[in-house]
Amino acid sequence: MTTRDTVDLGSFTFECGESTPSLEVAYETYGEFDGSNAVLVCHALTGSAHVARRPDAGDETAGQARAWWGDVVGPGKAIDTTEYYVVCANVPGSCYGTTGPSSENPDTGRPYGTDFPPVTVGDWTRAQRRLLDELGVGRLRAVVGGSVGGMNVLDWLRRYPDDVECAGAVATAPRLDPQCLALDAVARRAITSDPDWNGGHYYEVEDDGIKAGDGSLEAGPANGLARARQIGHIMYLSKASMDRKFGRRAAGREATRDGPTDPAGAFFPYREVESYLDYQAERFVDRFDANSYLYLTRAMDDFDLAAGYESDADALAAFEGDLLLLSFTGDWHFTVEQAEALAETCREAGIDVAHHVVDSDHGHDAFLVEPEKVGPPLSGLLEAGLQGRAITDTVERAESSPFAPVHTSLFSR
Structure with missing residues (x-):
């Protein structure tokens, strides 16, 4: 039941x-x-x-x-x-x-x-x-x-x-x-420094008014929230598990970077650990609200x-x-x-x-x-x-x- x-x-x-x-x-x-x-x-x-x-x-x-x-x-x-x-x-x-x-x-x-x-x-x-x-x-x-x-x-x-x-x-x-407090602070700053955060008032505007967010927002600080989530995932894994999952291996040819790199960066491999973080960030941005991430991490801290x-x-x-x-x-x-x-x-x-x-x-x-x-x-x-x-x-x-x-x-x- x-x-x-x-x-x-x-x-x-x-x-x-x-x-x-x-x-x-x-x-x-x-x-x-x-x-x-x-x-x-x-x-x-x-x-x-x-x-x-x-x-x-x-x-x-x-x-x-x-x-x-x-x-x-x-x-x-x-x-x-x-x-x-x-x-x-x-x-x-x-x-x-x-x-x-x-x-x-x-x-x-x-x-x-x-x-x-x-x-x-x-x-x-x-x-x-x-x-x-x-x-x-x-x-x-x-x-x-x-x-x-x-x-x-x-x-x-x-x-x-x-x-x-x-x-x-x-x-x-x-x-x-203090180490976890510091990492949470950096994650929040990734969100609040995103130009699309707009002081926290970034919710989607439609012709018939403002639509409240539901955790699947198209507008807002997507890049900042993605970086914050990547920091979180690094915190959730151990050195041993990251070595076992990814090592230093390069991602496959079909993998694409999340965002542009600098010209010199294109010479170096896009690694599996980077691909994993980009994937997790993309999924998270589609389902969670950036302001909620700010509020809940502060409550934890x-x-x-x-x-x-x-x-x-x-x-x-x-x-x-x-x-x-x-x-x-x-x-x-x-x-x-x-x-x-x-x-x-x-x-x-x-x-x-x-x-x-x-x-x-x-x-x-x-x-x-x-x-x-x-x-x-x-x-x-x-x-x-x-x-x-x-x-x-x-x-x-x-x-x-x-x-x-x-x-x-x-x-x-």
């Missing part, structure tokens, strides 16, 4: 103090609610509510080619929609159905553009809580998410600790490190779990459920060390936490492309908390490395 819908939550005041007269939230649900089996899944930076495959609507929803976690969420999957009532909501500021910069401002009849209020991860959490209230969901069996969606999970635990039984924060951290508290552990101290952290050895965006530091502070504070390290060279993308390694520990968490399928933060911890991988066979059925 699946549902795809949009709900108007009415007036919404953002943490910045600004408000909108209406906040529409696009969401999808899977399975049936029995009063105690609700699982909230939080999407990553450019994801949508389309987390699982929908047999009633094909597999193309919200401008995305496929469900972004369709191998983890669904009937018989790790987050089994025959057992759990799964909810995934698109976050405020995005362009996949929830109110954001490309939405029409009811006060003006024009797209908000950069007049849309700044958004935070906390705004996402508060909007999700209001959506769940509309759906009649009180306490969650679990809240689960990856990347900035994992930050969203951590914010749930500090903001609504009594509303969650257990949580899975995947490939995430309590805050971004701003997040700091300890803000307003003495420490990360203090921020989570009121949460009495189980917290499972998953990290990946090849991920330099959100590192194993960052996850372990959070786990250690939680242990010292007596918070029930386990840190499961996955041996992977896929980089940050591992949580999306290796469902066979992500799914089993999440399934165990949902079934029996941190005792599920021998989930532990001490299994196979080798003396040679404080972050030895936990072998995935321990979690197989």
Whole structure:
């Protein structure tokens, strides 16, 4: 049983103090609610509510080619929609159905553009809580998410600790490190320095007025958004995965460069890694809004779990459920060390936490492309908390490395 819908939550005041007269939230649900089996899944930076495959609507929803976690969420999957009532909501500021910069401002009849209020991860959490209230969901069996969606999970635990039984924060951290902050800043400047950005008011103008964007815009800072996405993809891959995928190989004769090169550049090869980045950028520009990219990366950069508290552990101290952290050895965006530091502070504070390290060279993308390694520990968490399928933060911890991988066979059925 699946549902795809949009709900108007009415007036919404953002943490910045600004408000909108209406906040529409696009969401999808899977399975049936029995009063105690609700699982909230939080999407990553450019994801949508389309987390699982929908047999009633094909597999193309919200401008995305496929469900972004369709191998983890669904009937018989790790987050089994025959057992759990799964909810995934698109976050405020995005362009996949929830109110954001490309939405029409009811006060003006024009797209908000950069007049849309700044958004935070906390705004996402508060909007999700209001959506769940509309759906009649009180306490969650679990809240689960990856990347900035994992930050969203951590914010749930500090903001609504009594509303969650257990949580899975995947490939995430309590805050971004300076290197990632710097790369995000360069990506945003690629957008805002594009002449077609026009201060954020670039939406298509038609003879009958201004048309609000829908994530598939023909106008706007396409070149800047393409460069921003390329920077993002470099962040999501590891050195090992890039070497395996591309090496230093030249692209085929049929490959064409994205944009002109300087005269001398034509002498040198157009490499496979460049072709990959150009391809990903072209696809992304066709489906995502540049202003939303600005807003969502700023929300991610701003997040700091300890803000307003003495420490990360203090921020989570009121949460009495189980917290499972998953990290990946090849991920330099959100590192194993960052996850372990959070786990250690939680242990010292007596918070029930386990840190499961996955041996992977896929980089940050591992949580999306290796469902066979992500799914089993999440399934165990949902079934029996941190005792599920021998989930532990001490299994196979080798003396040679404080972050030895936990072998995935321990979690197989």
